[in-house]
Amino acid sequence: MKLNLINSPLKADLELIEKELExxxxxxxxxxxxxxxxxxxxxxxxIRPIFVLLCxxxxxxxxxxxKNTAIAxxxxxxxSLVHDxxxxxxxxxxxxxxxxxxxxxxxxxxxxxxxxxRSLDYxxxxxxxxxxxxxxxxxxxxxxxxxxxxxxKYRFDQNIRDYLRxxxxxxxxxxxxxxxxxxVSAGADxxxxxxxxxxxxxxxxxxxxxxxxxxxxxTEETLGKPAGEDLxxxxxxxxxxxxxxxxxxxxxxxxxxxxxxxxxxxQIITHIKNSDAIEKSYDLSxxxxxxxxxxLNDLPANPAKKMLxxxxxxxxxxxx
Amino acid sequence: xxxxxxxxxxxxxxxxxxxxxxxxxxxxxxxxxxIDEDRILFLTYSLQNTDIPKEEMDTYISAAMLAHxxxxxxxxxxxxxxxxxxxxxxxxxxxxxxxxLYYSLLAGYQNIELIKDLADAIKIINEQKINIFxxxxxxxxxxxxxxxxxxxxxxxxxxxxxxxxxxxxxxIEEFLFLKKLLNEIKNMRAGNENLFFxxxxxxxxxxxxxxxxxxxxxxxxxxxxxxxxxDMMMSLPKLPSIVKTRLNQINSDYIDLSSPRVEEK
Numbered sequence: 176m177k178l179n180l181i182n183s184p185l186k187a188d189l190e191l192i193e194k195e196l197e198x199x200x201x202x203x204x205x206x207x208x209x210x211x212x213x214x215x216x217x218x219x220x221x222i223r224p225i226f227v228l229l230c231x232x233x234x235x236x237x238x239x240x241x242k243n244t245a246i247a248x249x250x251x252x253x254x255s256l257v258h259d260x261x262x263x264x265x266x267x268x269x270x271x272x273x274x275x276x277x278x279x280x281x282x283x284x285x286x287x288x289x290x291x292x293r294s295l296d297y298x299x300x301x302x303x304x305x306x307x308x309x310x311x312x313x314x315x316x317x318x319x320x321x322x323x324x325x326x327x328k329y330r331f332d333q334n335i336r337d338y339l340r341x342x343x344x345x346x347x348x349x350x351x352x353x354x355x356x357x358x359v360s361a362g363a364d365x366x367x368x369x370x371x372x373x374x375x376x377x378x379x380x381x382x383x384x385x386x387x388x389x390x391x392x393x394t395e396e397t398l399g400k401p402a403g404e405d406l407x408x409x410x411x412x413x414x415x416x417x418x419x420x421x422x423x424x425x426x427x428x429x430x431x432x433x434x435x436x437x438x439x440x441x442q443i444i445t446h447i448k449n450s451d452a453i454e455k456s457y458d459l460s461x462x463x464x465x466x467x468x469x470x471l472n473d474l475p476a477n478p479a480k481k482m483l484x485x486x487x488x489x490x491x492x493x494x495x
Numbered sequence: 496x497x498x499x500x501x502x503x504x505x506x507x508x509x510x511x512x513x514x515x516x517x518x519x520x521x522x523x524x525x526x527x528x529x530i531d532e533d534r535i536l537f538l539t540y541s542l543q544n545t546d547i548p549k550e551e552m553d554t555y556i557s558a559a560m561l562a563h564x565x566x567x568x569x570x571x572x573x574x575x576x577x578x579x580x581x582x583x584x585x586x587x588x589x590x591x592x593x594x595x596l597y598y599s600l601l602a603g604y605q606n607i608e609l610i611k612d613l614a615d616a617i618k619i620i621n622e623q624k625i626n627i628f629x630x631x632x633x634x635x636x637x638x639x640x641x642x643x644x645x646x647x648x649x650x651x652x653x654x655x656x657x658x659x660x661x662x663x664x665x666x667i668e669e670f671l672f673l674k675k676l677l678n679e680i681k682n683m684r685a686g687n688e689n690l691f692f693x694x695x696x697x698x699x700x701x702x703x704x705x706x707x708x709x710x711x712x713x714x715x716x717x718x719x720x721x722x723x724x725x726d727m728m729m730s731l732p733k734l735p736s737i738v739k740t741r742l743n744q745i746n747s748d749y750i751d752l753s754s755p756r757v758e759e760k
Contacts (some may be wrong), residue, residue: 204622206629207733261583262588265727281572281573283623286621288565288594291591292615292617295611296611298616299614307605308602308603311599311602311603321591322588326520
């Protein structure tokens with residue numbers, strides 16, 4: 176099942192969002208335009224705009240209003256990707272050269288800042304002050320999550336709670352806020368937007384856990400980087416934390432540093448893949464998904480609810 | 496407002512921005528940027544004669560300073576003297592964090608229009624920075640125009656938001672432009688890495704101007720700017736004495752740098 180298929184009822188509105196996204200980053204400065212378009216064309220699942228639109232269906236849906244929130248959130252996400260590539264010194268993103276690789280870090284920094292500014296500009300079309308407070312708080316928290324991630328690199332004595340707190344800020348928060356702001360922008364009632372926030376949070380947690388599993392299990396071709404790269408870079412994700420419950424494997428993982436021998440790293444990855452760490456991680460991801468589905472029970476039945484359920488199921492099955 | 500009040504206000508706001516932007520982990524790896532007191536002064540002056548309550552006023556000024564602080568921090572990501580990858584990573588995140596903080600402060604006061612104005616300023620700043628970076632198709636006039644915008648648009652947008660006089664915008668533009676030119680000349684003379692002069696030199700490609708020629712060009716623009724500032728001082732008699740003092744100081748900086756540089760043989 177592909178995400179674009181289950182979202183077909185939103186097709187027209189998503190096409191509008193895509194066009195508007197292109198418009199949003201238009202600049203008379205050729206290099207900036209080129210860099211922004213490179214990032215936009217690299218695609219992405221547009222999961223945040225999808226959640227914004229679907230959750231807006233629980234209020235008074237007006238695409239011309241709610242599109243502002245959808246664009247703002249996708250631009251924030253894109254800006255963070257450009258800056259993440261500078262942080263990670265990444266050459267490729269989704270199999271394509273990054274902005275910092277094609278040009279340099281300077282262009283990447285300017286492009287990211289430009290996109291964040293455009294994002295806030297779009298957001299100002301939403302007059303509800305609460306929407307701004309929610310988004311501003313989320314941006315600060317996401318940054319704190321990224322700082323934590325750097326702080327926790329190669330810190331092997333961390334626990335699952337540390338990991339969950341980190342991925343909450345890193346990923347789940349922006350998805351939760353996409354759901355919440357979709358509903359808020361459409362004037363949905365408080366009970367509804369709170370449920371949708373929780374739903375987005377659970378989906379985001381599950382999504383990131385699966386991302387972290389795929390980092391071990393997917394092929395290099397699919398990932399656009401070698402399997403286990405997160406761990407090699409010192410990012411201790413859920414499968415690694417579960418794998419460390421095995422004393423022998425724990426000792427080997429503890430010795431991982433950036434300059435680790437490739438063979439040793441490959442062996443560790445194989446051990447992790449063959450242990451029950453992957454299955455346990457899937458189980459936790461599934462728990463979050465189930466929680467998300469239960470939360471939806473309290474919302475009125477409508478086509479959007481059905482699509483949110485479908486997305487939750489898709490996330491549980493995704494392979495890339 | 497008396498001179499003392501301005502000084503105290505600048506001091507308080509500086510502390511406030513420092514406190515707001517503080518993060519224990521940054522402080523271990525990232526040297527904080529210097530908070531530009533002149534900018535605080537101009538922002539404070541922009542809000543004079545408005546009926547905005549003090550706390551709200553301070554919040555707006557802090558937000559604008561944090562927005563500027565974010566831009567400054569990101570400029571440092573590409574510095575050659577970075578000591579570690581962690582320093583670079585944290586500079587990226589610090590800039591993003593400060594951006595979140597400025598938005599958060601303005602969202603707290605529900606001033607959506609000011610969010611829009613500052614976002615617009617930041618958009619223009621980054622466009623112009625890219626423009627400067629890829630100079631080569633332009634000329635020195637376009638280059639200087641971009642520099643002027645980068646330096647002052649955040650403050651002039653802020654000023655415009657509170658309906659302050661456009662004459663005052665010109666004062667901000669010329670002052671910050673002159674300050675930038677003088678700093679760049681100083682940096683260049685001190686032998687520091689200088690993207691400014693590299694980009695300015697690109698405007699003259701394929702001709703490769705000597706450093707002294709480039710300095711001469713800067714000096715020409717600095718002189719024009721200084722003369723405009725002098726005119727403004729005459730035509731804006733109600734300027735607070737602290738602003739006049741700063742204008743006089745920058746004038747002496749200009750004079751100090753006016754001694755010709757000894758050209759290498």
